[in-house]
Amino acid sequence: MTCNCSSSACTGGSQAGRTKAIFGASVGILAGFGVLLAMFGFAQPATDEGAGAAKPETKETTPVIVRLETSKGNIDIELNQEKAPISVANFLEYVDKGHYNGTIFHRVIPNFMVQGGGFDATMTQKPTGKGIKNEWENGLSNVRGSVAMARLGNQPDSATAQFFINVTDNAFLDEPRDGAGYAVFAKVTEESMAVVDAIRVVPTTTKGPHGNVPVEPVVIKKASRLTEESEG
Numbered sequence: 708m709t710c711n712c713s714s715s716a717c718t719g720g721s722q723a724g725r726t727k728a729i730f731g732a733s734v735g736i737l738a739g740f741g742v743l744l745a746m747f748g749f750a751q752p753a754t755d756e757g758a759g760a761a762k763p764e765t766k767e768t769t770p771v772i773v774r775l776e777t778s779k780g781n782i783d784i785e786l787n788q789e790k791a792p793i794s795v796a797n798f799l800e801y802v803d804k805g806h807y808n809g810t811i812f813h814r815v816i817p818n819f820m821v822q823g824g825g826f827d828a829t830m831t832q833k834p835t836g837k838g839i840k841n842e843w844e845n846g847l848s849n850v851r852g853s854v855a856m857a858r859l860g861n862q863p864d865s866a867t868a869q870f871f872i873n874v875t876d877n878a879f880l881d882e883p884r885d886g887a888g889y890a891v892f893a894k895v896t897e898e899s900m901a902v903v904d905a906i907r908v909v910p911t912t913t914k915g916p917h918g919n920v921p922v923e924p925v926v927i928k929k930a931s932r933l934t935e936e937s938e939g
């Protein structure tokens with residue numbers, strides 16, 4: 708039976724009941740919606756002390772560049788300390804103590820590489836320290852412009868001061884032909900490759916037991932750090 712009364716008591720009671728029912732239904736819907744959000748990863752973030760904290764900035768490292776001042780011009784070499792930390796530390800030790808000053812590129816093969824760091828202009832070999840661990844598996848390849856440690860054959864950990872610059876892509880040097888490949892630790896800057904290319908074509912001869920020696924010595928007058936490693 709329908710109620711047709713118009714008294715305030717009747718009207719108010721009905722209205723209150725409807726409001727209460729609607730409010731209860733809304734709360735239930737919102738609660739259910741919150742559960743769905745949580746299930747799909749849209750839950751509200753926590754509001755503890757760590758919330759909203761700024762993420763730490765990633766620091767960029769400026770690589771060390773060594774300049775070789777040669778009789779053919781300057782060669783700038785960018786060292787890769789991240790991939791070849793042992794080789795780089797070893798190379799810098801020889802740079803810092805002046806070992807390379809007055810040495811020559813004593814082996815030059817036009818379609819292969821130019822090698823230096825071991826002999827002076829009279830082809831007298833300079834004394835060095837002990838050999839270092841071979842880092843040939845560091846992911847760097849013997850491509851044109853890369854700089855690698857020279858070493859003795861069949862003695863993977865014999866590299867000391869001598870290095871070579873690849874003037875062509877020499878991927879075969881990455882292979883362990885005698886138990887290990889040849890460890891790349893740096894690269895020549897693009898601007899300096901013109902000097903390397905000038906060295907690669909100089910006339911060569913044989914001096915004593917040494918072949919591919921430049922007729923006119925290509926001298927490394929000085930080796931020094933052009934930039935220091937820094938974090939930005």
